[in-house]
Amino acid sequence: MSVFSALVGQTHAVATLSAAAADAAAVLVGGPAGSMTHAWLLTGPPGSGRSIAARAFAAALQCPSGGCGTCPSCRTTLAGTHPDLEVLRTEALSIGVAEVRELVLGAARRPSRGRWQVVLVEDADRLTEPAANAALKAIEEPGERTVWLLCAPAPEDLLPTVRSRCRHVLLHTPPLADVAAHLVEHDGVDQAMAAFAARAAQGHIGRARRLALDEQARLRRSDVLRVPFAVARVSDAVMAAGALVESAGEEATAASAELDAAESAALGRALGEGSTGRGLPASARAALKDLERAQKTRATRLRRDALDRALTDLAALYRDVLAVQFGAEVTLTAEELRPQVRRLAEASTPESTLARIEAVLSARAAIEANVAPLLAVEALAVRLWDPASRSDDSAVTAPGALTSR
Amino acid sequence: MSERSPAGPALTLVLGPEQLLADRAVMARIAQARHADPAVEVHELDAATVAPGEVTAQCGPSLFATSVLVVVRGVAEAADEVSSELSRLATEVVDLDGVALVLVHRGGNRGRRLLEAVRGAGAQEVSCAELKYDSDKVRFVESEFRQAHRRASPEAVRALVDAVGSDLRELASACAQLICDTTGVVGADVVERYHSGRVEATGFKVSDAALEGRAGEALALLRHALATGVDPVPINASLGAGLRALAKVAGAGRGSPEQVARELGMAPFQVRKARAQAAGWTPHGVARAIEVVAWADAQIKGAGADPRYALERAVVTVAAARSGA
Structure with missing residues (x-):
């Protein structure tokens, strides 16, 4: 079983990467570089498996038999513990220059196992501009045996200077049938549920798995999909916005509370909390404060991610409405709500549906630009209530105007 | 101030978040102890x-001393x-000869257990609760003047609270200044001379004016708030909160x-205010x-170059939106 078998519906990318891995093996015994190069950029929509692809590629580089998936090299690489693998990912909103400088130092080492020194940046889109510039030199001319793997949703998420120094591998949104089959095979989900989850997640594998396995996630999704039917008045829209933000907050709190408690307890123990004496020294308190701060940024990120998922579901529902309005013969992402979607489609025009989709997208952009989430979702809700009320001002918050994305 | 024992109460608890009042309570206690025994040793920790x-x-x-504070x-x-250790000392200090203890606690939930122990030991408690409402601040100003054996007209007190009411220390020093510099009854004209044109502009005041359709006043308050260093973010947030409530x-x-209020999870006074403001608004x-x-x-x-312009435009648009424009 090859390491690439974990990738769903990415035949093209798998072919490129395994060819490169084969050429890389040839380089080690003095052969030509062929299709192997020192910097790779893997892009694809969220959930298409960018970091899985990157790890699989790293394993294929480290494995003597080109990514068998069973040898110690493969297993440690996939787990992120291989000595010649540096992984940079973040649970915060961005990756700062300090972290990257450290990574660049590590990237200059020769591989201890004699194959490749792999540096994997899983959230390259979250590199701040100074951070990306700090990595630029190292990406352009790394050591002889160093390989950089960068993952991002789209090439445009990176500085042009960084982008131009990488070979680009594009991952597609995996076909729904492949996602469903993957769920059935790997997670033991039954056919109907797998099909529902794949459809609802629109090819996002992690999200599909979550929907298939977690009852709470399904309930939250159906709460979100009720919003378009619950904005009969402005006051309803404001209430619905409040409920949406609150439920995203609850989801994030539940996710982070458990992590936080365990981490704080572990660090407290390590620093000697609860022992007798003068109490914690000032430096230990500072370390605990640092941890608290890191946990706070993670909580912010989790809250935003949860809200972003809700907004994605909402946009998908209006995509369904639009499909019905145009009479397109496609499966709806919310197939289970077809009668309601049809009613919504009959009660509005394609123009207003498009305006509503745009409103959802601009709310996502606004939240990313640090607008208070509640305020952004309220502005979205009143536009769902009456898409014609879109003022000239909000053109400024349209996607693309705020960020380079 | 009661002089129960020569050096005052053995255990005093100064409780509350208002720093100025806490400092005054501590100073009063020290003065009391010095009065009883000029050679008292004072330790602050x-x-x-x-x-x-x-x-x-x-x-x-x-x-070196017969009594310690x-x-x-x-x-x-x-x-x-x-x-x-403090809990234990609180119960023991009553029996110690010539020793008095003052504990300053800023209120809140930290150190709850200690607080209970100190209360159980029969501490004399001095409350330094935060002065939240204007009515409390009016009472504070009145008592400042009363203690100086001076009088101020109700309008003057009102004007003083409006002008410098946001910070208690500032309010206290404004009172002290008026008491020192002027004679006779302090009237509104005197306060006007010292603090003329100064209005405490908060985000809430800006938002209230805008929501009630008073564009000019809202703009003036906004400029005031920005000029006195109020951050644009909370001003805009209070506009959002006002509209949300409405x-x-x-x-x-x-x-x-x-x-x-119960249904919406708001306070009754917020509901009353929002109701009054909702008149004249269209969906x-x-x-x-x-x-x-x-x-x-x-x-x-960060999406725009000038936060002040954005805020001014928001205030004007909100005020205009009220009449359905």
């Missing part, structure tokens, strides 16, 4: 940094050992304010206002 045992050591008999500040921040209350039906007006506030939020947070 910070509970967050003392080592365990230090407070006990200071409470011991002194070679120990003031421990910030007992809420005390480490566990120090906290239990929209929710408008849709909540005709129940009593208390009932509606489309509310929608437009919410959108412009969201736009301004993005502008303030």
Whole structure:
């Protein structure tokens, strides 16, 4: 079983990467570089498996038999513990220059196992501009045996200077049938549920798995999909916005509370909390404060991610409405709500549906630009209530105007 | 001030977040002790940094004085050992000859257990609660003048609270200044001379003016607030909160304010205010206002070059949206 078998519906990318891995093996015994190069950029929509692809590629580089998936090299690489693998990912909103400088130092080492020194940046889109510039030199001319793997949703998420120094591998949104089959095979989900989850997640594998396995996630999704039917008045829209933000907050709190408690307890123990004496020294308190701060940024990120998922579901529902309005013969992402979607489609025009989709997208952009989430979702809700009320001002918050994305 | 024992109460608890009042209480206690015994030894300690045992050591008999007064500040921040040491001392200090202890706690939930122990030991408690409402501040100003054996007209007191009411220290020093510099009854004209044109402009005042359609006043208040260093973000947030309350209350039906407040998770006074403000608003007006506030939020947070312009535009648009424009 090859390491690439974990990738769903990415035949093209798998072919490129395994060819490169084969050429890389040839380089080690003095052969030509062929299709192997020192910097790779893997892009694809969220959930298409960018970091899985990157790890699989790293394993294929480290494995003597080109990514068998069973040898110690493969297993440690996939787990992120291989000595010649540096992984940079973040649970915060961005990756700062300090972290990257450290990574660049590590990237200059020769591989201890004699194959490749792999540096994997899983959230390259979250590199701040100074951070990306700090990595630029190292990406352009790394050591002889160093390989950089960068993952991002789209090439445009990176500085042009960084982008131009990488070979680009594009991952597609995996076909729904492949996602469903993957769920059935790997997670033991039954056919109907797998099909529902794949459809609802629109090819996002992690999200599909979550929907298939977690009852709470399904309930939250159906709460979100009720919003378009619950904005009969402005006051309803404001209430619905409040409920949406609150439920995203609850989801994030539940996710982070458990992590936080365990981490704080572990660090407290390590620093000697609860022992007798003068109490914690000032430096230990500072370390605990640092941890608290890191946990706070993670909580912010989790809250935003949860809200972003809700907004994605909402946009998908209006995509369904639009499909019905145009009479397109496609499966709806919310197939289970077809009668309601049809009613919504009959009660509005394609123009207003498009305006509503745009409103959802601009709310996502606004939240990313640090607008208070509640305020952004309220502005979205009143536009769902009456898409014609879109003022000239909000053109400024349209996607693309705020960020380079 | 009662003089129960020569050196006053053995255990005093100064409780509450208002720093100025806490400082005054501590100073009064020290003065009282000095009055009883001019040679009293005063030790001031910070509970967050003392080592365990230090407070006990200071409470011991002194070679150079017959009485000792120990003031421990910030007992809420005390480490566990120090906290239990203080609890023990609080019960023992009554029996110690010539020793008095003053504990300063900023209120809140930290150090709850210690607080209970100190109360159980029969401490004399001085409350330093925060002065939240204007009526409290008016009472504070009145008592400042009364203690100086001076009088101020009600209008003058009102004007003073409006001008410098946001910070209690500032309010106290403004009173002190008026007491020193003027003679006779302090009238509104005197306050006007000292603090003319100065209005405490908060985000809420800006938002109230805008929501009630008074564009000119809202703009003036906004300029004031920005000029006195209020951050644009909370000003815009209070516009958003005002609109939110207004929209929710408008849709909540005709129940009593208390009932509606319970349903919406707001305070009754907020419901009353939002109801009064909701008159004159159309649904489309509310929608437009919410959108412009969201736009301004993005502008303030870096999407635009000038947060002041964004805020001014939001305020003007919100005020105009009220009449359905």
